[in-house]
Amino acid sequence: MSKLKPLAAFGCWAVAAMVLLVGGGLIATNHEGGFMPDFQLHLGAGILAVGNGLSLLLNSSYWASFNRPGWLSGVIALQLFGVALTVGVLAWQSAT
DSSP states (O other): OTTHHHHHHHHHHHHHHHHHHHHHHHHHTOOSSSSSTTHHHHHHHHHHHHHHHHHHHHHHHHHHHTTOOTTHHHHHHHHHHHHHHHHHHHHHHHHO
């Protein structure tokens, strides 16, 4: 179990960071014109939503397996930022 702990920790951080980078990057580079307007916005919001669910599942399993480590609060904060970004994008999209 001790060999698995660093790999699991890296997995939690990597999934949360990649979801935020890919989803946020798609949202930030959104184009409103063309054949499929706002496609990147919708795709980025979907990636953030699904990725946050996956990240929550990974964090919960790590939390249960390794006695509630303190660094996990940083991952949860990163995940909450992604949730806030997703909710903001969806609220902005419904207003337009």
